[in-house]
Amino acid sequence: MATTPINDWNVPPRTTRLVLFCCWLAILAEGYDVGVLGAVLPALAEYRAWDLSPLELGGLGAYALVGMLLGALFIGTLSDLFGRKKMLLLSMVIFTLTQAGAAVAPTPEIFGLFRLLGGLGMGGVIPVAAALTIEYSAPKKRSYNYGVMYSGYSLGIVAAALVALFLLPTIGWRWVIAFGALPVVLLPIIAKLLPESLDYLAAKGKRREADRLAARLGIAPYIPTVTAPTTGVTAAEPWWRTITAMFSPRYLRSTVFFWISLFCGMVLVYGLNTWLPSIMKSAGYDLGSSLTFLLVFSLASAAGGLALGRAADKYGQKLILVAFYLLGGGGILLLMFPGNMVVNLVFVAFAGIGSISTSLVLTGYIADYYPAKVRATATGWALSFARIGAICGPLIGGWIGSAALPFEWNFIIFAAIAVLAASAVALIPKRREAQPEPAVAGEETVGVTAN
Template sequence: MVNISARIDRLPSTPMLRKILFLCGIGWLFDAMDQGMVAGVMASIGKDWALSTGQLGVLGSSAMLGMAIGAALSGMAADRWGRRTVILWVLIIYGVASGLSGFSTNFTMLVILRFFTGFGLGGELPAASTLVSEFSPTRIRGRNVILLESFWAWGWIVAALVAYLLIPVYGWRIGFWVGAFPALFAAVIQRAIPESPRYLELRGKSDEADAIVSRMEKQAGINYKPESDSETAPKKVNNVHVSFADLWSKKYLASTIVLWVIWFGLNFGYYGFVLWTPTLLVGKGFALVKSFEFTLIMCLAQLPGYASAAYLVERIGRKKVLVVYLLGTALAAWLFGHAGTANQVLLYGCLLYFFSLGAWGCTYAYTPEVYPTVARATGSGWAAAFGRLGAFLAPMIVPVIYSAYGQAAGYKNVFIMLTVVFAVVAIVVGIVGKETMGKSLEEITD
């Protein structure tokens, strides 16, 4: 029998793998672009339609709710119908809903369309990270998924340019129309990205899996001979699906708990500071323009954060990198909350973005590795969905704490809270997490 997984793990980085990584990364960039543009778009909508703070909150929350449901359902769908199929359809849903949002005539219509935009956004991330992970050989698997996640930083940069250059001239609708491009990009995905060979083999489609891996072997100059392969292929399983309840069985319990803690904590901590940093800096006495300038510089620190995590994750391991970067984020959050000068704010803010985005990259690398192929997308999707609850709660809790204690004490207490969250997640990973570096996906999870 053909052992697809063993053959993939023997491959170097091939042109097909690099193309898959790049194209999935472009989809990732679109997701980040929507998240990055939402602040500028919502501010413009609020002014044009005279929306209350509560209505703007509902508008933002509708997308987060859509992301949570999209992540959960797309994960299960990807294990049932395939990773590539799900990526294709959620990009279409996201792109069409975003484009239609630009034609909204009232608040209710926009809220509904933002929900479906979020649904597509949330659905794309776990499916894409699973696909890249399953296409990657063991020795570069973690690095590749972190490189995929690094497209998030570029998406925020594009969003900043769109918000700065286009929205003031053409209004908020242009931001949503730009977000329609993923629907067109889905046609490129349809033709350029094949299905995961590991998934195809699991579903009994060994001939299709063999054809894809053979193309990669040809690109790498490897002549595979089935009769010389002493390894036994994994048993083919047809029409077997893992349910939500199965994720809490003894087999998957520890992995599920660790991932849910990581995803909730990172989402809560990240969205607790990234959405409120400009506002908090203004409250600390900085001019609004200066706060935006500082935030942009801090965002640039994401890039070396991703790069360093991608380098270290294949050298010292996922677990160690996660713990170090989470503790680094906790320390940076503490320092940022106690910063007294402009230079300190900028330095500690850069450290906060550096470590937090490095931790995000490692999380995306680690998540698909702790479940077997039959449950990989389902487990990843539900972890991401639960994490969105943290993203939903943090933006509401931060202003309550900030207002309750006043500007000076409130600013410190917000970041003390975030420090505790990041530290707790680091402790959980350190105690319960398992190391997956250097192991094949089958070796990790069987």
């Protein structure tokens, strides 16, 4: 199999920027929907019409995460089978419209149902956006570009905190949640601008369509990166091989440790996102200051994602991930000592970088690690398993509150989870050099680009 040298990457920068922009918009909208519950949780705790206990509040945080588990599992796989662009748009339709439903929910049960349904869309966005970003990024800039794209997630959480700061005291938590439905107006823009995955088209034998798209995007010469069928069938391999590839002897150990590390990362991201304002309020800060902690947590993670992405491209993903998961764990642990506001904000920044920033670099690492034809599936399944950790995060905080344990236990437990994440990343095997894979019947092997 001929291989195009890595320096021959020929995707125009404007095409890469276009894909990053569209995926960034989708992730920004998702970040708001993920962060909004943590922003309104203190108000929900005081909402007498529902009279929710701490454990019930944690349960509300878990509804969307159950949906995200299923969304990442199925939509990521479906995007490898039916197209990345379609699945990204479908995911956005689901999670934006269900936000409007949650905003008007008359009971916590109906609120949870809309959050569950919205989670299906939220879970689908990340593996699809990850695959598109990796496929349209030069190999030496993939981690950085992924950090740029995924900064929208943190900025979406920032937007949720800012909207809550302005709207909660005046018109209440329902309007803060309803604001998350506004990104539905972005759908026509993304539908027009976002190109389909060339890897997907080539894998499905749609060579003419791929050639036309490559020409429109200014990619010349275009050489597919994956095998393509020579017959009239639309799939070169049975659909189930897309799933089983990540459990093959070549990738099994990697899959196990990727899943463990991302599981721990999601516990940190969603546990801290959901409970940080409430935990800091328990530590003696007022509501405004508590929301400021969430704001700094998110802003630091957005900037940290860019810095960690560039560092990962230069020094390797594994080294950077291990170091910053440990740094994040240290920042989380030091928050158990309430003191000077500025110092604690610095510790919160470390916590944000060591949870959200590291997890986004880890997700990009996963998408880059596996072969193109199973990229979204591998990313989606890893994220789906990690959603169990995301579900556990809010429940851990709710359990600590219900058990009337000292608030310091939140920081001890979350710091220990950060150390476990670092240990799992350290055990991920070094990626093997790309090797030709045996062709199946009716299939021919074509050249690859730097992808």
